[in-house]
Amino acid sequence: MPNATGEAALEAAAVDMPAPRTSERPVRAANGFVMLGVATALELAGIALLAMGILMLASEAGQGGMWMVLAGGLSILTGFFLYFGLTAVAPGEARVVQLLGRYVGTLRTPGFQWVNPITVRRRVSTRIRNHETDVTKVNDADGNPIQIATVVVWQVRDTAQAVFEVDDFVEFVAIQAETAVRHIAGSYPYDAHGEPRLSLRDNADEINERLSAEIAARVSSAGVKVIESRIIHLAYAPEIAHAMLRRQQAGAVVAARQRIVEGAVGMVEMALARLAEHDVVELDEERKAAMVSNLLVVLVGDRDTQPVVNTGTLYQ
Numbered sequence: 414m415p416n417a418t419g420e421a422a423l424e425a426a427a428v429d430m431p432a433p434r435t436s437e438r439p440v441r442a443a444n445g446f447v448m449l450g451v452a453t454a455l456e457l458a459g460i461a462l463l464a465m466g467i468l469m470l471a472s473e474a475g476q477g478g479m480w481m482v483l484a485g486g487l488s489i490l491t492g493f494f495l496y497f498g499l500t501a502v503a504p505g506e507a508r509v510v511q512l513l514g515r516y517v518g519t520l521r522t523p524g525f526q527w528v529n530p531i532t533v534r535r536r537v538s539t540r541i542r543n544h545e546t547d548v549t550k551v552n553d554a555d556g557n558p559i560q561i562a563t564v565v566v567w568q569v570r571d572t573a574q575a576v577f578e579v580d581d582f583v584e585f586v587a588i589q590a591e592t593a594v595r596h597i598a599g600s601y602p603y604d605a606h607g608e609p610r611l612s613l614r615d616n617a618d619e620i621n622e623r624l625s626a627e628i629a630a631r632v633s634s635a636g637v638k639v640i641e642s643r644i645i646h647l648a649y650a651p652e653i654a655h656a657m658l659r660r661q662q663a664g665a666v667v668a669a670r671q672r673i674v675e676g677a678v679g680m681v682e683m684a685l686a687r688l689a690e691h692d693v694v695e696l697d698e699e700r701k702a703a704m705v706s707n708l709l710v711v712l713v714g715d716r717d718t719q720p721v722v723n724t725g726t727l728y729q
Contacts, residue, residue, distance in 0.1 A: 440518025445525030459488030498530035558650035574636030
């Protein structure tokens, strides 16, 4: 159940990151196949005009041939220029379009399209990605050194923010994920040791939810959406692992012995009650104590007992 430490961790998840100054918007684009046909037609028309102009100049047609050569050259250059605006967008990616340094919009629709040829188009993957953090050594809330590693599943939500708000959004996600992992690992103990508080080992689902919330808060300004984050490696550091293992084993032995004693006492009570109920034998308090002692030795002992057969009377 949440305690003061857990509430503090939840508040810490609301990281005060700067608000993004831009957001994604679609860019107007023409059909790529249509523009390819137009550019090709201009190229062919230019070649034809150029050839006719050269023939007219050779036949001393004069100024008309010169104009045809100029028109043909201009048509070829225009068609060649239009080719630079052709853009293919594959599924799972987008193109961020800039015109003279200004953000124009984003191409997200897959297919063959055409935009202004003088624009710069930056390819951004919108596929789901995994980032696995390295095994990190950090102190937990109790000061014990532990090793922890996580995997973060994320995706670019806003391409404009991913490109313009940070230098490298992939590196940004990696660094912020490691920062969040260190903060979460230092906010909770590795093991609750029976206390009513959240721990990294006993409350994996709650810790994973809070880790996802903190990473999402840290990378939201970069246009990144966190789908899931999960702890994939959690252990004590090697220098204390043996001591902590002995502590866990001791706790397990104590818990097992407690359960055994509770069961043995119940069986002794049932045995005495059944003997008294059916008048099998009448025992005084001293013999009852001896019987209880013998039964507890048999039931609680971790080794097989060696019975001693009494061939005399009950009191010999």
